[in-house]
Amino acid sequence: MMKAEPWQKAEIPGPKKALVITKPEVVVAMIKRAKRPILIAGSKVAEIDIAGEKLIDYVIKLAKAGKIPVVATAHTVGEFLKRGFKPDGFMPIVDIANRLKDPEWEGLDGNGPYDLALFIGMQYYVEWLILSGLKHFAGGLKTLTLDGVYHPHASWSFPTLSIEDWAKNLRVIIEKMEAGM
Amino acid sequence: MKKTRIRIDELKSDFATIKGLELSVGRVIEEEWEEPIGPTPFPSITDLREWDLKLLKRYKPFYMPFCDVCCLCTFGKCDLTGDKRGACGLNMPAQQSRIVLLACCIGAATHIGHARHLVDHLIEKFGRRTPINVGGTNVEVEAPVTRLVCGIRPRTLGDLEEVLDYLEEQLTHLLSVTHTGQEGSNIDFESKVFHAGMIDQVGMEIADIAQISAYGFPRADPDAPLVELGFGVVDREKxxxxxxxxxxxxxxxxxxxLNDLGLLGEVEVVGLCCTAHDVTRYNPKAKIVGPISWQLRAIRSGIPDVIVVDEQCIRADALVEAQKIHAPLIAASEKNCLGLENRTDDDPDKIVDDLVNGKVPGVLILDPEKVGEVAVKVALKVAPKRKKFKVIPDVSEVIEGSKRCRQCNECRRACPNDLPIPAAIKAAAGGNLDKLNELYDDCIGCARCEHACPENLPIHSFIVKAAEKKMKEETFKVRAGRGAIQDIEIRKVGGPIVLGEIPGIIAFVGCANYPKGGREIAEMAMEFAKRRYIVVTSGCAAMSAGMYKNEEGKTPYEMFPGDFDAGCLLNVGSCVSNPHIAGAAIKIASIFARRNLRGNYEEIADYVLNRVGAVGVAWGAMSQKAASIASGFWRLGVPVVVGPHGLKYRRMLLGRADREEDWYVYDARTGKKVYVGPTPEHLFYAAETKEEAMVMIAKLCMRPNDTTKGRAIKLTHYIDLHKRLYGTMPEDIHLFVRTLADLPVTMKDEITKILKEKGWKETVIPDPTLLPRLIRKSEA
Structure with missing residues (x-):
């Protein structure tokens, strides 16, 4: 299944839709090209099983490999801490989204606004709406979802993938980031 | 007297000629009432705009459009992506706030229309002079919201008509604002959203005080009877x-x-949603099946012999589903006629014959008394014939049906909660119904899965069958809606609330569109009641709060008293009972703090925002009514937390804790501006998870006026919940500490260290207000 259509079928986005990521290497290139990427990890990262691991474990590997700051939303920070990983920040999804849309926000570290926000592990409809808010109102920000389902409100999204293909894509991204490619 | 305008263009008489004379007389307000009238009785849609702008400057809208277009007029569709404007000139922020206003107008119209019907009916039945009595001598402030907004105190049912006239006028203006080419500013749309919410609160209050007064519902009674709740409480033999x-x-x-026939008890009267609440307030022998989203499973299970629907939140396919189980349906509201023939003027026995013999599947009867007679007679005659015929398949049918599943995922992609239905169906095809049974707890009962299924599998019915045993064991208690809060209760808790020593009032309200089932409501309500917050419930959330049993078999309403006091859990009643919660906050300002409330909205809202640690939680908010109820709380200064589905209201009202300049208030004693921290941080906020919501609820209870003792108590709960549910200390503690005396004793060392790291500086605790006119001494 490789469809660039919304996972929840009634969610019809409008004219501006996410570009489809056909290869994981595209994600690597996007991250490399970004000056200030940030990774937003949602409340489902510790729930979703993906090819024998929890999604949160992929997130941690990716964050480490790409040296990407992580914001844990909802109560997920505890799950990261249990795994010995301290996110750069934790706050509600609506709070981080509200800050990302503000061009004057200086970021978690005070070094300026972010130019690429990667999203992963939220309820589909939550991510849908947050990405829509950013699409319309965060002019200088590009968004990329790493979820295995198509999110048309992002700037870039995978099509809807099988769990196996999703896991494979995430592994490729992590490997290439680790290799510095 | 209402607004009267006389205009004479030209009048000639023997002694004078008058041209262009215009006389305008506003409302004549009761003068017997000693309380001076405030600045805004019967406010127009702009009279409270300045207050709204103050709120909206701090709590800015964050919009999340469902889609990129507007399709409300024939100019469109218009693509409003980013900073584009449509053919009418509207941009996306204004369009989103316009949609929010539309939703709130729908919600307010629903309650106000409900109130109008109810008041008309009750006046016809009981008389215009029926006194308003919501608590006898225990409740002198009988209608706090109406007093606050309109500046009148209604004494009789007849007095409510004037208020309804005002509400209907305002609603018409508000709805007109959403027309193409009207309002162009998103912030002004938002101000009007607040206005819609405020008049909605009045409309609900009118409805509830009318029915309490006329029907003799519990009158502010903390010991209102416990009534039976759940699927398992229905006696299917009757x-x-x-x-x-x-x-x-x-x-x-x-x-x-039934009472007249001596048959109450022989025939079961059971209900879903707020009609169920209110009928149990009238007679506790009636029973509540559950919240509104359980309609489908309740009908398909074959329990009802006759179904009576009135208005609001009723499934549009109720008649179709009723026919499947051969249960006649009676539609009893002109708002929901379902295409049925109007039999209001027919002989009741003829209607009964037609329904019993299956000549018609249902009828429309717009006379409540006739509905009563027909429903009872039909139930008595149909029950022996139907023998509880149901359309829930048996286990073999579930298994055989599941074998037809293509694993196409369409059901899951239609499910609002993304439940793993295909895996459960696959297991069922192999004879294991456990996974289907597990889905039951999180299923909101919408049946979108069925409509998506290319094999037309009755998936919802499969789930209900798999959980049949569990459903039959659902036997709980809920305290019947008590209505208002007594004045004496307010006198008792007013001080501790305003000083912060009772850590907060938390109201679990609204619909049942839960992300993970209704049990989360019960868990949250019990947690905060144990922590000695005042926990209030209403509507479907009040039912869900009761659906839990402890090791002794006690339900939450049996575990906690029903007073308005610390550590209590009280159900005020149905949707239209929500203003008793707002009313409690208002009465704290009026009874405890002796602020005038008559037509004095802005000052009281300023008081509530800065001093009353109240938070509304609509964890399963679904409807437009929930939107308008929430907006009524926002204008009053009460933050509202919704569950993740609440993001679909497309707009949050968010504070920015990191922007220090947003969190200054005036100290009314000195006129100086004082930093008070993000208290409360948000006005409308959606949480992803229950755990996140609980931490935020505790945080949102903090108010600038908290004493050091009160703040220490509130911080204790915030930090304790944060550590337990997030596994770490909060990172924003320094924003809530004004002086070292705010620190909880047991955490003093730990927090002091954090304060040093954050470069914290001591500040003062002001007499807080956002209104310069309330400053008693100018800074100069």
Whole structure:
């Protein structure tokens, strides 16, 4: 299944839709090209099983490999801490989204606004709406979802993938980031 | 007297000629009432705009459009992506706030229309001079919201008509604002959203005080009777009449007719949603099946022998589903006629014959008394014939049906909660129904899965069958809606609340569109009641709060007293009872703090925002009514937390804790501006998870006026919940500490260290207000 259509079928986005990521290497290139990427990890990262691991474990590997700051939303920070990983920040999804849309926000570290926000592990409809808010109102920000389902409100999204293909894509991204490619 | 305008263009008489004379007389306000009238009785849609702008400057809208277009007029569709404007000139922020206003107008219209019908009916039945009595001598402030907004105190049912006239006028203006080419500013749309919410609160209050007064519902009674709740409480051996909806007169007439026949108890009267709440307030022998989203499973299970629907939140396919189980349906509201023939003027026995013999699947009867008679007679005659015929398949049918599943995922992609239905069906095909049974707890009962299924599998019914045993064991208690809060209760808790020593009032309200089932409501309500917050419930959330049993078999309403006091859990009643919660906050300002409330909205809202640690939680908010209820709380200064589905209201009202300049108030004693931290941080906020919500609820209870003791108590709960549910200390503690005396004793060392790291500086605790006119001494 490789469809660039919304996972929840009634969610019809409008004219501006996410570009489809056909290869994981595209994600690597996007991250490399970004000056200030940030990774937003949602409340489902510790729930979703993906090819024998929890999604949160992929997130941690990716964050480490790409040296990407992580914001844990909802109560997920505890799950990261249990795994010995301290996110750069934790706050509600609506709070981080509200800050990302503000061009004057200086970021978690005070070094300026972010130019690429990667999203992963939220309820589909939550991510849908947050990405829509950013699409319309965060002019200088590009968004990329790493979820295995198509999110048309992002700037870039995978099509809807099988769990196996999703896991494979995430592994490729992590490997290439680790290799510095 | 209402607004009167006389205009004479030209009048000639023997002694004078008058041209262009215009006389305008506003409302004549009661002068017997000693309380001076405030600045905004019967406010227009702009009279409270300045207050709204103050709120909206701090709590800015964050919009999340469902889609990129506007399709409300024939100019469109218009693509509003980013900073584009449509053919009418509107941009996306304004369009989103316009949609929010539309939703709130729908919600307010629903409650105000409900109130109008109810008041008309009750005046006809009981008389215009029926006194308003919501608590006898225990409740002198009988209608705090109406007093606050309108500046009048209603004494009789007849007095409510004037208020309804005002509400209907305002609603018409508000709805007109959403027309193409009207309002162009998103912030002004938002101000009007607040206005819609405020008049909605008045409309609900009118409805509830009218029905309490006329029907003798519990009058501010902390010991209102415990009534039976859940699927398992229905005696299926008896004829069953199931009432669904919100407007209770038809259900009450059913109870009265049964009483007259001596059959109450022989025939079961059970209900879903707010009609169920209100019929149990009238007679606790009636029973509540559950919240509104359980309609489908309740009907398909074959329990009802006759179904009576009135208005609001009723499934549009109720008639179709009723036909499947051969249960006649009676529609009892002109708002929900379902295409049925109007039999209001027909002989009741003829209607009964037609329904019993299956000549018609249902009828429309717009006379509540006749509904009562027909429903009872039909139930008695149909029950022996139907023998509880149901459309829930048996286990073999579930297994065989599941074998037809293509694993196409369409059901899951249609499911609002993304439940793993295909995996459960696959297991069922192999004879294991456990996974289907597990889905039951998180299923909101919408049946979108069925409509998506290319094999037309009755998936929802499969789930219900798999959980059949569990459903039959659902036997709980809920305290019947008590209505208002007593004045004496307010006197008792007013001080501790305003000083912060009772850590907060938390109201679990609204619909049942839960992300993970209703149990989360019960878990949250019990947690905060144990922590000695005042926990209030209403509507479907009040039912869900009761659906839990401890090791002794006690339900939450049996575990906690029903007073308005610390550590209590009280159900105020149905949707239209929500203003008793707002009213409690208002009465704290008026009874405890002796602020005038008559037509004095802005000052009281300023008081509530800065001093009353109240938070509304609509964890399963679904409807437009929930949107307008929430907006009524926002204008009053009460933050509202919704569950993740609440993001679909497309707009949050968010504070920015990191922007220090947003969190200054005036110290009314000195006129100086004082930093008070983000208290409360947000006005409308959606949480992803229950755990996140609980931490935020505790945080949102903090107010600038908290004493050091009160703040220490509130911080204790915030930090404790944060550590337990997030596994770490909060990172924003320094924003809530004004002086070292705010620190909880047991955490002093730990927090002091954090304060040093954050470069914290001590500040003062002001007499807080956002209104310069309330400053007693100018800074100069």
């Amino acid at each position: 004829p069953v009449i199931m009432v669904i909806g919100h407007n209770v007169p038809p259900a009450i007439e059913i109870v009265d007719y």
